Amino acid sequence: MPRTANLxxxxxxxxxxxxxxxILLQAARNxxxxxxxxxxxxxxxxxxxxxxLYFNPATVKMLSNLKVFxxxxxxxxxxxxxxxxxxxxxxxxxxxGISVNQLRxxxxxxxxxxxxxxxxxxxxxxxxxxVPSLASVFNxxxxxxxxxxxxxxxxxxxxxxxxxxxxxxxxxxxxxxGPSSFDILQGHxxxxxxxxxxxxxxxxxxxxxxxxxxTILKKYxxxxxxxxxxxxxxxxxxxxxxxxxILGISIVFISMHQFFSPLSKVKDEPKNISLESVDSPKxxxxxxxxxxxxxxxxxxxxxxxxxxEEKAPLLPI
Numbered sequence: 001m002p003r004t005a006n007l008x009x010x011x012x013x014x015x016x017x018x019x020x021x022x023i024l025l026q027a028a029r030n031x032x033x034x035x036x037x038x039x040x041x042x043x044x045x046x047x048x049x050x051x052x053l054y055f056n057p058a059t060v061k062m063l064s065n066l067k068v069f070x071x072x073x074x075x076x077x078x079x080x081x082x083x084x085x086x087x088x089x090x091x092x093x094x095x096x097g098i099s100v101n102q103l104r105x106x107x108x109x110x111x112x113x114x115x116x117x118x119x120x121x122x123x124x125x126x127x128x129x130x131v132p133s134l135a136s137v138f139n140x141x142x143x144x145x146x147x148x149x150x151x152x153x154x155x156x157x158x159x160x161x162x163x164x165x166x167x168x169x170x171x172x173x174x175x176x177x178g179p180s181s182f183d184i185l186q187g188h189x190x191x192x193x194x195x196x197x198x199x200x201x202x203x204x205x206x207x208x209x210x211x212x213x214x215t216i217l218k219k220y221x222x223x224x225x226x227x228x229x230x231x232x233x234x235x236x237x238x239x240x241x242x243x244x245x246i247l248g249i250s251i252v253f254i255s256m257h258q259f260f261s262p263l264s265k266v267k268d269e270p271k272n273i274s275l276e277s278v279d280s281p282k283x284x285x286x287x288x289x290x291x292x293x294x295x296x297x298x299x300x301x302x303x304x305x306x307x308x309e310e311k312a313p314l315l316p317i
Contacts, residue, residue, distance in 0.1 A: 027149075027153060027157070028157060030146055030149065031142070031146055031149065031153075031154055031157040033138070033142035033145060033146075034139070034143075034157050034158040034161055035161040036138045037134075037136075037138045037139035037142060037158065038158055038159070038160075038161035038164075038165060039162075039165050040131050040132070040134050040135035040138065041132075041135050041162055042165040042169065043131050044128075044131050044132045044135060045166075047124065047127060047128045047131060050128075051063075051124060051125075054124060061102045063128065063129065064129070065095050065098045065099055065102075066095070066129045067129055067132060067133045068091050068094055068095050068219060069091060069092075069095065070129055070130060070133040071133045071136060071216065071219065072088070072091055074133055074134060074137040075137055075216070078137055078138075078141060079140070081214075082266045083266070084264050084265065084266045086259075086261075086263070086264035087258075087259050090255045090256075090258040090259035090264065091216075091255070091259070093251055093252075093255035093258065094220070094251075094252060094256075094259075096251055097248045097250075097252035097255055098223060099248075100244050100247050100248040100251060101226075101227075101230075101247075101248025101249070101252075102248075136210070136215045136218070137215060139158070139210050140210040140211070140214060140215050143207060143210050143211040144210075144211060147211070151207055151208065151211055154211075155204055158207070159200075159203070170184060209221065220256055224252070224256075227252065230245055
């Protein structure tokens with residue numbers, strides 16, 4: 001009897017295999033857009049090590065700050081996101097605040113940015129700034145294009161595509177350097193495995209920002225996490241908080257308040273306004289008190305209305 005039951009389970013399993021394969025294939029087709037950020041992330045992981053050959057680590061951090069403006073431009077071009085002038089100024093303050101904080105890490109005797117004169121370094125810098133920015137924006141676009149799909153399923157396909165691209169890179173490398181380079185576990189230790197798990201957890205957490213918020217909010221959250229890491233290091237290990245760190249924190253928080261303030265949101269300007277509608281007190285009050293809350297460019301709309309125009313506060317409460 002047990003043998004008959006096991007045989008029945010095996011037959012049932014093999015009969016369900018085509019159905020499962022069809023469902024996975026259909027889901028992969030629906031999330032094929034995730035192959036684009038997966039490919040870009042694979043290139044970016046390679047560029048991270050290449051940049052270390054041309055720049056010192058502090059300069060790499062400084063150059064990565066340029067991603068803020070590149071991401072904002074790509075959001076405007078690809079996802080038709082609108083930013084007000086105040087929000088562009090807030091992004092500039094974020095760039096300045098991060099740079100001021102990281103200037104303390106530059107070794108003495110180097111120039112302001114420590115840029116080498118090698119021509120290839122500038123090319124790698126352009127790719128280093130553009131590729132991860134494209135990956136983040138395309139990742140947000142792909143995740144939100146299939147909004148009803150579970151984010152865990154989307155992560156499965158995103159990292160599945162990434163594993164395929166990285167495996168192809170390993171195969172190509174083995175073709176040129178020989179079979180000995182195919183040992184993917186060579187040089188790994190418990191520390192590197194822990195680092196892999198940590199990066200994987202960060203990637204999964206980032207996907208929640210991309211799908212339910214946006215890339216700009218993710219950039220701000222990463223900056224705030226860096227600030228709290230510095231404060232924790234000072235409290236736990238006695239590291240000295242430099243003046244650059246204090247100034248950088250101040251500028252970053254001013255930038256964050258400015259970017260998310262309701263006063264900085266893009267106004268909806270009605271089209272084909274007649275003279276009567278302009279002079280109408282009702283329309284004037286509606287125009288002056290109605291704002292679209294972008295939530296850092298996220299995909300939700302919130303209206304900000306004041307009951308009485310004369311009593312409406314000038315600053316958000």
